[in-house]
Amino acid sequence: MQSEDRPIGRKRNPIIEEARRRQIIxxxxxxxxxxxxxxxxxxxxxxxxxxxxxxISYHFAGKDELLEQVVKQIYADTWTFIQARLETETTAAGRLRAYIQSNLDYLRSHRSRVLAVGDIVGSHRAADGTPRFATTTDESVITLLTDILRQGLDDGEFRDFDPQVVAVTVGQALIGALGRWAVDPTVDLTAYANELITLFDRATRK
Amino acid sequence: MQSEDRPIGRKRNPIIEEARRRQIIxxxxxxxxxxxxxxxxxxxxxxxxxxxxxxISYHFAGKDELLEQVVKQIYADTWTFIQARLETETTAAGRLRAYIQSNLDYLRSHRSRVLAVGDIVGSHRAADGTPRFATTTDESVITLLTDILRQGLDDGEFRDFDPQVVAVTVGQALIGALGRWAVDPTVDLTAYANELITLFDRATRK
DNA sequence: CTGATAGTAGGCCGATCGGCCTAATAGATA
DNA sequence: TATCTATTAGGCCGATCGGCCTACTATCAG
Structure with missing residues (x-):
């Protein structure tokens, strides 16, 4: 009888398996x-x-799973970066500012990756034609921003507004910045970030 | 010899030809x-x-031309509607407000058409994979909004900001509203419009 | 050495698409 | 009525894609 953990054939390190997946991703x-x-x-x-x-077929269930892993990985990296910046802020206004700033900072230093994931999220569809990632992705961003804004509303830090609307608008503003920068790489993202920070600061303050 | 204007065969009214195109569109x-x-x-x-x-192949050069006509027609209708609203306003702030308001008004009363054209503009690609309509469409909207904002800046009506950034953000805000409303038709677009108007009024005023 | 097996290469399959070709139809003209 | 031509139906073609199958290779246990 064989040991179940040690089949007879070649048994490479699972690290290689993981490396292969990373290479494909x-x-x-x-x-x-x-x-x-x-x-x-x-x-x-x-x-x-x-x-x-x-x-690819051997290491992934299909194109869907491959793209899912791609999106998941890049989003995880992005989120790690942004979260660190958010934690340094205590006020809602500061967190909103940090979110915009860190988002555009991340874009600037990871151009090709972010453009790629943006393309995938915006284009990949399920078999029935419905967006595969776009909705869920937007939803999570909006939820995060809504939480920040609601905190500011509860603390009386902001004027009275609908946090959903402002959250959606902030998210879309960042997508707009990405779009402009995708078309024209010479766009100054630092200046762009400052413009947006001022815009939304004025839009939300009392 | 035949008269050139009157060939022998069936010569239906060109109105029927046009009606056929409309039907297909x-x-x-x-x-x-x-x-x-x-x-x-x-x-x-x-x-x-x-x-x-x-x-379809007989009346249109191909799928590209068909979709082009679809987009062109709906945009023409939309633009006619919005332009009428813009003309009633003289100040830049008023025109910005009218733009946001009329845009969402139009969406509300032409839901399926607007969602369809949004889907086409966002999805249709040329053979090389580049967006066919998205860029040019965005560009024209941004140009229009930039002109309105620049007028307000020149007249000293607004605080100092980059009109490009604000124009892109306004355009994206409307796309965001469309997106939310596409997912959830119960979204109150009137309230949404008022939120956006207030948001950008505060963001641009002195 | 030998057998078992994870991993890889290359090619084939069915489905789908846009475009095109051919034949049939029908209405206007002489 | 005979004829010509605009218009339509239906089907075929080449290309592309994702997924799958089969054979080959390399490595490790015994």
Missing amino acids: DAAIETVASVGYAQASLSRIAQHARISKSV | DAAIETVASVGYAQASLSRIAQHARISKSV
Whole structure:
């Protein structure tokens, strides 16, 4: 009888397994970044990674899972970065400012990754044509911002407004900044961030 | 020799030709509205219009031209509506307010059409994967808003800000409203409009 | 050495799409 | 009526995609 934990055949380190997945995920990101989501077929991704298409099928359940991992990874990185900045602020106004600032800071230093994930989130659809990531992603951002704003409202820090509306608008403002910067990389994101911070500070203060 | 203006064969009224195009355009709008852009193949559109696929090919150069006409028509209608509202205002602040208000008013009374064109603009890509309408559409909206804002800046009506940034943010805010309303039709667009008007009024005033 | 098995390569399959071709139809003109 | 041509129906074609299958390779246990 065999040991269940030790099958007979080749048993590489699971680290290699994980490394392979990372390699494929990275290749997917780079492919989307260079040719866009619409052209990023499994063939193109495999070609970019210099592997066979079936390697992707072997390590991922399908294209859906691969893209899901891509989005998940980049969002996790982004969130880690932003969260650290949020924690240094105590007031709602400060947290709102920090959110805008850190968001655009992150974009600036991870251009291709952010553009790639933006393309994927905006373009990838389920079999029935409904957006696969766009809604859930937006929802989580809006929830976070709404919480910050509601705190400020409860503390009497802000004027009276609908936190949902302002949250959506802040989120969309950042997407707008990303869009402008995607079209024209010479846009000064630092100045852009300052403009938005002033805009929403005036929009929310008493 | 034949008269050039009067060929021998059947020569229906060109009005019928135009009516056919309108019928196809309407069918395309309804198809996108009901099943989404991703599922709106030429077959589906033809099926919805109860005609053969080749009728579309006969009256339009291709899917690109059909969708172009769809977008062009709906934008023309929208613009006519909004422009009338803008003309009643003289101050920049008033025009900005009217723009936001009339935009959301139009959405409310033409839900399916606006959602359809939004889906098309956001999803339709050229053969190389680049957005076909999204960029040019955004650009024209931003240009219009920038002009309004610049007028207000020149007249000393507004505080000092970058009109590009505010224009992009206003445009995105409206897209955000559309997005929320697409997900949840019970959203009160009148209240939403008032929130946005107040928000941007405070954001731009001196 | 030998067998078992994880991992990889390459190619094939069914589905879908937009575009195109061909034949049939119908109405206007002579 | 005979004929010409605008219009339509239906089906086919080439391309592309994601997923799957089969065979080959490399490595490790015994």
